[in-house]
Amino acid sequence: MSDNRPLRVAVIGSGPAGIYASDALMKSGQEVSIDLYERMPAPFGLIRYGVAPDHPRIKGIIKSLHKVLDKPQIRLLGNINVGEDVTLDDLKKHYDAVIYATGATDDRELNIPGGEHTIGAGKFVGFYDANPHFSESWSQPAESVAVIGVGNVGLDIARVLAKTGDELLVTEIPDNVYESLKNNRAREVHVFGRRGPAQAKFTPLELKELNHSKTIEVVVDPEDIDYDEASMEARHNSKITDQVCTILENYAIADPKNAPHKLYLHFFESPVEVKTDADGKVTGLVTERTTYRDGKVVGTGKLTEWPVGDVYRAVGYKSHRPADIPWDDRQNVIPNVGGRVLTEGPTADGIAGVPGSADPEAELRETLPGVYTTGWVRRGPVGLIGNTKGDANQAVANLLEDVAQGIGFQPEDASEEGVIELLHSRGIDYTTWEGWHNLDAHERALGEAEGRERKKVREIEEMVRYSSGEARVEA
Structure with a gap:
């Protein structure tokens, strides 16, 4: 050089x-x-x-x-x-x-029988975050859905599914996202993790905020609150892990909230099969109960079939x-x-x-x-x-x-x-950094007209048009 x-x-x-x-x-x-x-x-x-x-x-x-x-x-x-x-x-x-x-x-696959009938987390996230490379609309006909994965992405998906479209209208979502989510029929959202509370990858604040929605009741089975020696050590060594466990314990003993939507957090349930009918429509999720043994989580052989109409997999991106x-x-x-x-x-x-x-x-x-x-x-x-x-x-x-x-x-x-x-x-x-300021001003103006901080633009052509200055930003 x-x-x-x-x-x-x-x-x-x-x-x-x-x-x-x-x-x-x-x-x-x-x-x-x-x-x-x-x-x-x-x-x-x-x-x-x-x-x-x-x-x-x-x-x-x-x-x-x-x-x-x-x-x-x-x-x-x-x-x-x-x-x-x-x-x-x-x-x-x-x-x-x-x-x-x-x-x-991209979404990682779920390698279980029927796993090809699950919905990748990234596709749903791309939809509700108005990524133009993903679907413009979303159909959610099932009243009971499952989410596989106890990380923040799984929690985000479960929360968005459990909320009403009007609750999300105050955010930056564009019209196409609202029009789809306002027709969401999900009344029960089941989140499954194969291990225990101490191994969940939630962040405490997001987990606690689930209860802030008036339409969501968070349900945790007291029998899922279980720790082995390694789990107790994990709580001792990590403030975040301890906070997550404490929040889950509080959900497990909370009085019923009688909210219209139930969000169940299941632990020690390992997905083993997605059930479908002759047309390939999801009819249920089969899980195997797990338990701690010698510092590991192992299957017990006890199977449960959950009658859900859609299964989302939040098992990691690639x-x-x-x-x-x-x-x-x-x-x-x-x-x-x-x-x-x-x-x-x-x-x-x-x-x-x-x-x-x-x-x-x-x-x-x-x-x-x-x-x-x-x-x-x-x-x-x-x-x-x-x-x-x-x-x-x-x-x-x-x-x-x-x-x-x-x-x-x-x-x-x-x-x-x-x-x-x-x-x-x-x-x-x-587009350029100066162009982003133009687009940013446009999105903020769209939001201000509806009493919101921002309303996101989804279409690439419109983003480019405002970024280039060809379109006039309305005050």
């Missing part, structure tokens, strides 16, 4: 992982010029399209991400599909390095393979060691919480010079913000170490104008 220009880096994905990587680059002391590529016309990734609309508090993180994108060293280039609109070979001509932070939005990049098919991540992309899988880092998922010999394999990865597409869809920041810091540190040793791309045109000329030559209608 020439000494008289800044380090040029392309970051793919404008969710938290990509923005934290950009922030780490800008804080490194190295003079940098960053282009943040985003497939959607609007930034923020999972924060905009993966957080339930009735949790605006969580979306407050956007304020901190705003501060990063406001910095002059970074430029947002939205509505660009890297791999189709521009390729990795294109990026090599204009940057010294590239960081892939494309996240995870990443979609970016074009032009090596892929670990077993773990659904970009193979890497410390964020350096390997020429082949599996990954050296492994998947957090999955024993044996790392390749101990990965560090001996060849890496792709100038190509790095961070976030969920690097390590799998696990971990909180702290993990994401740690991943970003490590990947950036390795990138800078390589640059110092002359490892990276050899760009033909590293000017900021060169990429823009490329986009114009291909007729790509990209």
Whole structure:
């Protein structure tokens, strides 16, 4: 790299992982010029399209991400599909390095008989968060539904299903989401986890807030409140785990609320089969009762069939393979060691919480010079913000170490104008950070007209139109 220009880096994905990587680059002391590529016309990734609309508090993180994108060293280039609109070979001509932070939005499968008849959490989340790449409408004819998975995504789905459309109308949902949810017929929502309360992955605040809705009564069977020695130790070692267990215990002994919608949290019930009729319509979910034994959760052989009409699976997300990049098919991540992309899988880092998922010999394999990865597409869809920041810091540190040793791309045109000329030559209608401010103002104006903070725009064409300034924002 020439000494008289800044380090040029392309970051793919404008969710938290990509923005934290950009922030780490800008804080490194190295003079940098960053282009943040985003497939959607609007930034923020999972924060905009993966957080339930009735949790605006969580979306407050956007304020901190705003501060990063406001910095002059970074430029947002939205509505660009890297791999189709521009390729990795294109990026090599204009940057010294590239960081892939494309996240995870696909649903993992549920490998039980009838599992193919379940509904992936990501599809429902994409619908109610107005992601244009997912369904525009949602039919919910069943009065009793099941949600498999005791994490925050499962809790979000259960809560949205248990609420009325009018309760959600005060949020940022657009008209198409409200029109579908107001016809929701679910009266019973059953959430199932194969392990006990101490192993649930809820956050305490979200779990406690379930009871704030006047239409929802949370029901926990007192028999599900059980702990073995390892569970008690987990409570002792984690304040969050202890809080979750305490909240669940309070639900188990609470007086009936007589709310119209019941939200049941079931523990020690492992899904074993989804029942369907001759037409493939779901008629029930069969679970096996589990128990603690020698520090593990094992089946007891006792089966229960729950008469539900739909089954949602919230058993984890998986990443979609970016074009032009090596892929670990077993773990659904970009193979890497410390964020350096390997020429082949599996990954050296492994998947957090999955024993044996790392390749101990990965560090001996060849890496792709100038190509790095961070976030969920690097390590799998696990971990909180702290993990994401740690991943970003490590990947950036390795990138800078390589640059110092002359490892990276050899760009033909590293000017900021060169990429823009490329986009114009291909007729790509990209959006910018300034354009986001235009779209943001439009969404806020739509919301203000209905007494809301914001009303989200779903259609890509409309997002691009307001971002470009072609449409006038109504005051």
